[in-house]
Amino acid sequence: MTHLPGIVVTGASGRMGQMLVRTVAQSGRARLAAAVERPGHDWVGADIGEAMGGAALGVTVTDDPLEAFARAQAVIDFTAPQASVEFAALAAQARAVHVIGTTGLSDDQIAALEPAARHAVIIRAGNMSLGVNLLVGLTRKVAAALDADFDIEVIEAHHNRKVDAPSGTALMLGEAAAEGRGVTLAEAADRGRDGITGARERGHIGFSAIRGGDIVGEHDVLFAAPGERIVLRHVATDRAIFARGALRAALWGQDRAPGQYDMADVLGL
Numbered sequence: 363m364t365h366l367p368g369i370v371v372t373g374a375s376g377r378m379g380q381m382l383v384r385t386v387a388q389s390g391r392a393r394l395a396a397a398v399e400r401p402g403h404d405w406v407g408a409d410i411g412e413a414m415g416g417a418a419l420g421v422t423v424t425d426d427p428l429e430a431f432a433r434a435q436a437v438i439d440f441t442a443p444q445a446s447v448e449f450a451a452l453a454a455q456a457r458a459v460h461v462i463g464t465t466g467l468s469d470d471q472i473a474a475l476e477p478a479a480r481h482a483v484i485i486r487a488g489n490m491s492l493g494v495n496l497l498v499g500l501t502r503k504v505a506a507a508l509d510a511d512f513d514i515e516v517i518e519a520h521h522n523r524k525v526d527a528p529s530g531t532a533l534m535l536g537e538a539a540a541e542g543r544g545v546t547l548a549e550a551a552d553r554g555r556d557g558i559t560g561a562r563e564r565g566h567i568g569f570s571a572i573r574g575g576d577i578v579g580e581h582d583v584l585f586a587a588p589g590e591r592i593v594l595r596h597v598a599t600d601r602a603i604f605a606r607g608a609l610r611a612a613l614w615g616q617d618r619a620p621g622q623y624d625m626a627d628v629l630g631l
């Protein structure tokens with residue numbers, strides 16, 4: 363029996379789920395303790411490695427999250443908003459670190475995580491990559507240095523299967539821009555322009571979302587003023603960057619005090 367921390371991957375058949383299964387299994391720093399899918403999914407009962415089209419990994423896909431979480435030290439969860447809220451309560455019951463990559467949570471769903479965070483570690487971020495988390499800091503800094511002559515626009519592009527907009531990353535970047543400006547994103551955000559919108563309002567932070575093909579994730583923060591523009595850009599070309607960040611978070615969370623954390627905490631930014 364190995365003493366490496368056991369990790370459960372939820373949503374194991376998904377784009378991120380499969381990347382996480384490979385990342386954990388090949389890491390040498392953790393072991394894949396379980397793979398969870400929703401009840402009724404074709405993969406439940408199959409070996410996760412074989413279901414992914416490769417060699418058996420000796421881990422059978424289960425639809426019983428609590429039983430799986432109870433056998434592990436951490437849960438890495440890139441699924442869907444309501445599933446992540448439910449998993450937070452179960453992970454807290456099992457005292458497992460819960461790493462949440464799921465995006466698109468409503469304010470109420472985010473608030474619903476708080477009871478679980480009183481008993482266990484939750485690490486949640488709309489983007490787990492090092493590059494984006496550095497870009498968040500740069501965005502805050504540039505926004506603080508510029509006045510409202512610079513219109514701020516966050517432009518994001520993702521694959522055609524993505525269900526939420528703006529992306530979690532775009533919202534992180536928007537929050538950072540708002541913080542730099544000394545305003546709240548709730549008061550400054552301009553989302554979903556269509557039709558006769560009127561001229562752009564000074565001080566607003568705009569969002570645009572592109573969806574197409576297999577784009578992994580691209581984000582620009584545009585600062586546009588009369589006579590000049592600054593563009594801060596991150597381009598993801600491989601989902602492995604998110605999976606590596608999530609595994610790093612799961613290991614970092616071991617032995618931390620219960621509470622809610624983000625990737626800036628994990629990366630020491």
Ligand SMILES: NC(=O)c1ccc[n+]([C@@H]2O[C@H](COP(=O)([O-])OP(=O)(O)OC[C@H]3O[C@@H](n4cnc5c(N)ncnc54)[C@H](O)[C@@H]3O)[C@@H](O)[C@H]2O)c1
Binds near residue numbers: 400464491530
């Ligand atoms: N934070 C980040 O760095 C980051 C990076 C990539 C994707 N994401 C987010 O991760 C989420 C998943 O993205 P994806 O592209 O892998 O989606 P996907 O649709 O390919 O995968 C989601 C998986 O979750 C499973 N699932 C849904 N409800 C479930 C439940 N109740 N129990 C068990 N499994 C359940 C689905 O069956 C599916 O296999 C999205 O919210 C996406 O925005 C975040």
Ligand SMILES: O=C(O)C1=N[C@H](C(=O)O)CCC1
Binds near residue numbers: 488
């Ligand atoms: O593929 C996705 O979905 C992604 N979601 C995150 C977001 O919403 O920002 C991170 C990038 C990929």
